[in-house]
Amino acid sequence: MAAVVSIGTVRAHLLAARLAGTVATTRERSLRSYRLFAAGDPRALIGIDPERNWSVRDLIELMAEKCGVSADPADTSGHDVIDPELTLAALGAFAERVAEVGGRGGSVLLGTGHPHRLLGFYADLADALSAAGCEILTPARGRCVDITTRFGLRTHILDYVRGVALVRALDAERPGCEPGAHTHSPLPVRTALAAAAERGGALPELVIGDHGWVCGAGQLGFEAIGLADTDDPAPFVGEAEGVVSVVVPLDDGVRSDYYRPLTRYVLKQACLSQ
Structure with missing residues (x-):
């Protein structure tokens, strides 16, 4: 597949792959997340401790500004829209931010x-940053992390694949073979950062991730950047309050290969293309 690097081709790809434009995330799902966040539910806060009280209306306005979703509270059904611009x-x-940390290794x-x-x-x-001389940290590999899920408290194992942290279910039928578990929890990044501090080695100058990884790290004072969908208001609140540096609005549930052009674009802009 040819490299996709120009802004025009990336814009077209965002719309064709439904990473932006009309996305699969429903308005109903997003509004439910906004209500949970406004109520202080940890399932929606995912590591952010907001400085102010955010009402549902406040969150709708924020998400309209940051993502391009409808700003009308009376709009309660259908699919969300993300402005590709x-x-x-x-x-x-x-x-x-990637270029800055890559430039100094x-x-x-x-x-x-x-x-x-x-x-x-x-x-x-991770591959490109490592090639640029960055240290890709992998603290707490193999540590257990207890995460509350809809099925109750479940123990997961912190693991790394190609330098990227994820968690695996402890009771997985084929440990190490599944791609990892879906989680919004900030506990994995807290575990990783605590382990890095305990060993006295390098702490991250930049944390890159999503969900609890970007929110949990940012809340602890680490520079954090990441991706987020319209039903995850926490990273955008973190960005608005200065806890998270950058949040990229996009659909986070499309096919994995649809994100490759975005990686190439970021690396080209960061002068880290391999």
């Missing part, structure tokens, strides 16, 4: 709660 602008800012921690979809995106970034 906002995605492109955020990808540019994301690339600037800094230490980076990458992690995902969406390994089925986003592992390749982060792994390609």
Whole structure:
């Protein structure tokens, strides 16, 4: 597949792959997340401790500004819309942070709660940053992390694939073979950062991820950048309050290969193309 690097081709790809434009995420699902966040539910906060009280109306306005979703509270059904221009602008800012840490050979921690979809995106970034002289951190490999799920408390194992952290279910039938578990929890990144501090080695100068990885790291004072869908208000609140540096709005549930052009675009903008 030919490299997709120009802004025009990336814009077209965003719309064709439904990474932006009309996306699969429903308005009903997003509004439910906004209500949970406004109520202080940890399932929606995913590591963010907001400085102010965010009402549902506040969140709708924020998400309209950051993502391009409808700003009308009376709009309660259908599919969300992400403005591709906002995605492109955020990808540019994301690339600037990647370029900055890559240029100085800094230490980076990458992690995902969406390994089925986003592992390749982060792994390609990890490869390029490593080639640029960055230290890709892998603290707490093999540590147990107890995460509350809809099925109750479940123990997971923190693992790394191509330099990208994820968690695996402890009771997986074929440990190490499944792509990893989907989670919004900030506990994995807290575990990883605590282990890095305990061993007295390098701490990340930049954390790249999604869900609890970007929110949990940002809340602890680490520079964090990442990706988020319209039903995840927490990273955007973190960005609005200065806790998270950059959040790229896009659908985080499309086919994994649809994210590869975005990786190539980021690396080209960051002058880290391999």
